[in-house]
Amino acid sequence: MTKKRKRARDVYTLADLQNWREAKPPIRLGVFGHPVAHSLSPKIQNAALKHHKIDIRYAAFDIAPDQLGEALRLACELKFVGVNLTIPHKIAALEHLDEVDPAARKIGAANVVAIREGKLVGSNTDGAGFGRAIREEFSVDLQDLRVMVLGAGGAACAIAAECALAGCERLVVANRNAEKAMELVEQLRVYFAGPRVLGPVPRLQAIGLDEAALRFQIANVDLIVNATPLGLHPTDASPVPARLLAPHLMIYDTAYALRATAFERAANEAGARSANGLSMLLHQAALSFELWFAREAPLEVMRAALR
């Protein structure tokens, strides 16, 4: 098997799926992404599998965007239990799946696929995982918050939909490509049609990622969520500079790291509370495990594996 050793973690490729050779214990679960070498999902899921004495293994697969359809088809042929999808596959995956559950269809993105009777069935655990993470990190519920989401990709769609479904006070989507932010906001408008009034600012708004627009919005939100890939690389700059942040804010960076991300460091500099995506990773992983095996995920075992 052509295995690339990356930071002491095994990363498989489409070529491996095409020329599959059984390992022991057999690999029957995985995460498809590009890049994917940074993923901590194998660590968490393998700890859960071991805890439940399920004799299969979960691995990372570096799958380029134009390889996704074939990789999913091969996973099905090879009788995988399922896969997780990460950047950049969550939205594109929908066209390759046989079934998509109603929540993932509404969100327009899937981060987990279960393979049932030869069918690829997509779901989304990112949104619910995010809601649980915010409660755990900041002891608040989304319904009480004015939220700004940075990004309009797969993760941002799930997070924004979760905020909308929870009835959050206010939602702003800020994206480099403002048209995509607008599209996401239009999909969610139905959830903000109620009579609640919030002073002069609209309850639902799309903006570009420019400093003037961000500065204005930051005075009118409580929670800022980074759902762009800025932060995946240790040398990335903060998606919002510290000079724009303020102490009343909660900052949640979906990028995860064992050390503080650039966004968390900026929050710290501004006196704001912050957390990174480890907690969301944990909760979406636990929900994925429960979808695959219809049994309770060993949350504390999975949390310990992350440490």
Ligand code: NAP
């Ligand atoms: P995606 O679908 O590819 O979307 C990426 C989004 O980020 C797009 O809106 C894109 O804007 C924006 N973007 C990309 N590069 C940018 C840059 N240099 N500056 C500003 N904006 C940029 O990716 P995704 O699946 O949503 O993942 C996004 C992030 O969320 C990743 O870092 C991923 O690791 C993280 N995530 C974490 C968890 C967790 O459990 N912690 C779960 C899911 C996702 P345009 O539309 O303008 O291209």
